Amino acid sequence: MPGLEDLYREIILDHYKSPRNRGSLEPPAVRSEGHNPLCGDEIEVFLVVKDGIVDDIKIGGQGCSISQSSASMMSAAVKGKPVEQARALIHRFKHMMSIDEGGEEPDTSAPLGDLEALQGVVKFPVRIKCAVLSWNTLAEALDIAAE
Amino acid sequence: MSFDVQKVRADFPVLAELINGKPLVYLDSANTSQKPNAVINAMTHFMQHGYAPTNRSAYKLAADATDKFEGARAKVAAFINAPKVHEVIYTKNATEALNLIVRSWGSANLSAGDAVVLTHMEHHANIVPWQMLAAERGFTIRWVPLTSDGLLDLSNLSTLLDGAKAFSFTAMSNVLGTINPIKELCAAAHKAGAIAIVDACQAVPHMPTDVQAWGADFVTFSSHKMVGPSGIGILWGRESLLDAMPPFLGGGNMISDVKVEGFTCAELPAKFEAGTQPIIEAIGLGAAVDYLTAIGMDNVRAHEHDMTVLALNSLNDRFGSDITIHGSTDAALRGATISFAYRDVHPHDISQVLDQNNVCVRAGHHCAKPLMRILGSNATVRASFYLYNTPSDVTALCDALSEAGDFFTL
Ligand SMILES: Cc1ncc(COP(=O)(O)O)c(C=O)c1O
Numbered sequence: 001m002p003g004l005e006d007l008y009r010e011i012i013l014d015h016y017k018s019p020r021n022r023g024s025l026e027p028p029a030v031r032s033e034g035h036n037p038l039c040g041d042e043i044e045v046f047l048v049v050k051d052g053i054v055d056d057i058k059i060g061g062q063g064c065s066i067s068q069s070s071a072s073m074m075s076a077a078v079k080g081k082p083v084e085q086a087r088a089l090i091h092r093f094k095h096m097m098s099i100d101e102g103g104e105e106p107d108t109s110a111p112l113g114d115l116e117a118l119q120g121v122v123k124f125p126v127r128i129k130c131a132v133l134s135w136n137t138l139a140e141a142l143d144i145a146a147e
Numbered sequence: 148m149s150f151d152v153q154k155v156r157a158d159f160p161v162l163a164e165l166i167n168g169k170p171l172v173y174l175d176s177a178n179t180s181q182k183p184n185a186v187i188n189a190m191t192h193f194m195q196h197g198y199a200p201t202n203r204s205a206y207k208l209a210a211d212a213t214d215k216f217e218g219a220r221a222k223v224a225a226f227i228n229a230p231k232v233h234e235v236i237y238t239k240n241a242t243e244a245l246n247l248i249v250r251s252w253g254s255a256n257l258s259a260g261d262a263v264v265l266t267h268m269e270h271h272a273n274i275v276p277w278q279m280l281a282a283e284r285g286f287t288i289r290w291v292p293l294t295s296d297g298l299l300d301l302s303n304l305s306t307l308l309d310g311a312k313a314f315s316f317t318a319m320s321n322v323l324g325t326i327n328p329i330k331e332l333c334a335a336a337h338k339a340g341a342i343a344i345v346d347a348c349q350a351v352p353h354m355p356t357d358v359q360a361w362g363a364d365f366v367t368f369s370s371h372k373m374v375g376p377s378g379i380g381i382l383w384g385r386e387s388l389l390d391a392m393p394p395f396l397g398g399g400n401m402i403s404d405v406k407v408e409g410f411t412c413a414e415l416p417a418k419f420e421a422g423t424q425p426i427i428e429a430i431g432l433g434a435a436v437d438y439l440t441a442i443g444m445d446n447v448r449a450h451e452h453d454m455t456v457l458a459l460n461s462l463n464d465r466f467g468s469d470i471t472i473h474g475s476t477d478a479a480l481r482g483a484t485i486s487f488a489y490r491d492v493h494p495h496d497i498s499q500v501l502d503q504n505n506v507c508v509r510a511g512h513h514c515a516k517p518l519m520r521i522l523g524s525n526a527t528v529r530a531s532f533y534l535y536n537t538p539s540d541v542t543a544l545c546d547a548l549s550e551a552g553d554f555f556t557l
Contacts, residue, residue, distance in 0.1 A: 004503055004554065008496075013555070039495045040512035040525035062525055064495035065555075130495065 002123040008065065009117040015069035020076045023058040030144040033061070034137035036129055041067045045137045049145040054078050054086050059134065066118075066127050071134035073114045083142060090135050097121065097128050150446040156535050158183040158438075172506040172543040177321050177349060177484040177531030179371045186375060189434035190427050201426055202400065202417070216426055219433030220416070226436045227366065228357040229383050233415040236382040236389070237424055241348040242272040244367035244382035245315075247395040247419060248344060249276040252365075253313075255393055259285035262311040264341070266291040266299055266327075267521055268320040271514040273346045277315070291316070293521060297323040297474035299332075308339035315343075318350035322513045322522075322529065323474030324455070324481035326350070333362040342388070348372060352533070353451055353482050355444040358383055370428065375435030379428035382419070389415050396421035447534045451483040454532040458485055458541045465545050469552065473522055483532035486513070489548060492555045494526040500551035501528075506543055 025031075025046035034043045041063030048056040057079050059071045074093075078086040092106035096119060121131045156162050159181045164171055173181060199212035217232075224232040238244040253276075257263065263277055267290050277288055289307045292300045297320070308314060314336035319326045329350075333343035342364040350356060351366075352373035358366050365384045371377040394401055394412050398421035403411045412418045439447065455478040462470055462485070471488045475481045489497055494510035501508055509529045512519045519525055530544055 004500060007499065008554065039510060040516075040519065041495070042525055064493040066495075068493075124499070127495075127499070 002120070006120040007124050007127065009120060011114050011117040012065060012069040015072040015114065016065040019059065019068060019072040021058050021072065021079065022060070024060050025056060025058050029056065029058075030141050032137050032141040032144060034133050034140070036063070036067065036133050038126075038129060039064065041130060041133060043067065043071055043134045043137045045071075045134065045141045047138070047141040047145055049083060049142070052083050054081055054083060057138075063133070064130055066121060066130040067133050070118055070131045073118070074134050074138060077113065077115060078138070083146075086138070087142060090139050093118075093135050094132055097132050099128070099132060150442065150450055152450065152535065152537050155442065156537070158185065159535050160184060160187070162535060166505050169505045172504070172540050174530040174532060174536065174540060174544060175507045175509050176352075176372070176533035176536075177529065178509050179377065180352065180374050180533055181535065182376070183374055183435075183438055185438045186431045186434045190376065190431040193427060193430045198427070201424060212426065215433070216424070216429050219429040219436075222433045222436040222440075223381055224383075226356065226440060227351065227381075227383060228359050230359060231386055234383055234386050234389060236384070236416045236419045237429060238367075238380045238382050238419075239378065239425070240371070240380035241346065241367045241369040242380075244380050245272050245344075245346065246276045247382055248315075248365050248367070248384075249280050251392040251395045251419075252342075252388065253277070253280050254284075255391075256312055257281075257284050257286045261286040262289055263287075264289045264291060264307050264311045264314045264316075264336075266316050267293050268297075268299070268323060268325065268515065268518050269315075269317055270321055270346065270348070271516070272348075273315055273317060274517065286312075290517075293518075296476070297325050298480065299325070299327055301331075301335075304332075304335055305339065308335060308341055311336075311339060311341045313344060314339075314341045315346065317346045317348070319353070319482050319484075320474070320515075320518075321349050321484060322486050322515050322518055322527065324484040324486075325474055326354075326480060326482055329361045329363070333364075337362065349482065349484065352439075352447075353444075354448040364388055370432040370435060373435055374438060376428045376431035379425040379432050381432075386415065389419070394418055394421070398422045400424070442534065450534055451532060452478055454536055454538075454541070455481060455483045455485070457538055458483070458530070458532065458544070461541050461545050462487065462548075466548065466552075473527060483536075484529060485531070486527040486529045488524060488527060490552065490555075492551060494528040496555060497528050497548065497551045500554055501544070501547045504543065504547040504550070506547045508544075 029046045029048045042061040044060035046058040057075045095106045121127050199209040201213040201216040220235050221232045224235045294300045336343040344365040345363045347366050347368045351368040369380040401421040403413045469490050473486045498510035
């Protein structure tokens, strides 16, 4: 049986305790919200897209260490990146969480950085939903921003 | 009869299982209960020796199956002291029983300008069906608020009930453990001219039930929380109300006659039992009722009371100000369902560490989001004890909780 240290890697607890890009943004920033009906976790993503770049992102809401750290790492990973790259990262992250959305195999050549630490979540299937909550919410925010 | 928890445990095969070499500490019975051999064997025996359709075919095997299926109904009626056996209706679960009341009684009786009273501690099963019908009919829903120690605040009850047509409330909160004054609430409803609906999902498994002493009009509960199988629940209702209500689901079994021009309904209880019923599950529920009756519901309540006192004391002694236990501190006013917050560790993370020690608790909103909003959190840890839990389960919970504390304060 996988142990707790497989799940709660130090870097995860670090992001949980000191979340990056925490807060909110006023309109014209777009806002999307995600819920995990199973455990009640809530995530808000505030997003500013300028010239095809994720210019600013803030994360709100409450949740467990996995959902919160995943959101924190995500925000750090996509901030300042082109929208296309953010979308590719969403695809790749969900693939890592063994969520098959069809489409092409993601390009896994670039290093994942801190996000690598979330790999262990796959061994705890009930927690996968926690890890992907913020990513689905980001995808929705990107869709809204593209409208 | 004296109560011996070790003897009770021996009746539940799953409690003897080892997971990764460690015993199972099952503290999620408010969610669903484990099953004793008496239930498992009754269902298996019926499938091996007596399974047949009920109420349809004339051969002996079918007649015997019908007798057993109806015998289980009589057992349930006696268990809750229903005046008439045919007032006991089989449903899929408590949720379906509540939807039946709302769709059938509610559709016939509620329109714009009417009001229904609920409380802030209801399970979604006793909220959403009302909201669905209210959206169609335009009646209003009023809410009985809570006191700071998690009891119903009854100070304005008569105003809230004034002009209301129904008061629907839980007998015991599935989050706070609060046991409500059922008799008093039913009487208050009647005084205002409203019917009283008791969601007894968390009461029937844990304490003696007497629908007549309560003075209720409808009572709903689920078999799976009372050591019976999943897939069957009960609606009990007063005959006069059930007779006057339109049917809920249409199909086979619920009709007296069908012509191309229309249909006529069967008598109770078949009127509300459309289609092939949960036959095997009814046999299992009957066996669950026999099992609980033999143990004695007073004994079950007394044991859970002792477990509640022990758990509240142990959690407070070991964790002091690190733990916030929701609901009343008085074990006389509550059941053995204990929701808490532990420091600022998220419930989902606590339940993960507990699971590593085979301690099964629920972490989440417990299908009571309006209540969670009042508690000011979107999740709690809930440990719920039943007749098979022991003091060593309380110790296991506390030990695992300290481990979670250590782990999350690196
Ligand atoms: C108070 C209460 N009401 C209703 C229900 C719904 O029961 P079921 O899911 O068996 O229909 C529950 C179960 O969690 C409950 O605790």
